[in-house]
Amino acid sequence: MNTFKLTIASPDGNKFHGDAYKLDVRGTEGELAVMAGHTPFVTSLVKCPCAVWLSETEKKTATVDGGLLTVAADSVTLIAGSFKFD
Numbered sequence: 001m002n003t004f005k006l007t008i009a010s011p012d013g014n015k016f017h018g019d020a021y022k023l024d025v026r027g028t029e030g031e032l033a034v035m036a037g038h039t040p041f042v043t044s045l046v047k048c049p050c051a052v053w054l055s056e057t058e059k060k061t062a063t064v065d066g067g068l069l070t071v072a073a074d075s076v077t078l079i080a081g082s083f084k085f086d
Contacts, residue, residue, distance in 0.1 A: 002036035005075040022053035
């Protein structure tokens with residue numbers, strides 16, 4: 001199972017920092033699923049449910065209130081206006 005380094009931050013501080021298997025969010029152009037080895041890109045996010053997959057079967061759900069998603073070659077960073085795990 002390939003993972004990537006994920007950091008989720010909001011004005012309230014870091015919400016998550018560690019390895020993730022997959023990240024599901026919604027960008028301005030539609031639904032996104034980011035996995036290890038994804039092509040690098042940057043996009044804005046809209047208010048949406050979010051899922052941080054720690055493995056193929058274990059996930060943590062949350063709500064993100066818009067923000068910016070940066071996918072780099074070796075890491076993913078989500079900067080949110082507001083982020084709350086369920």
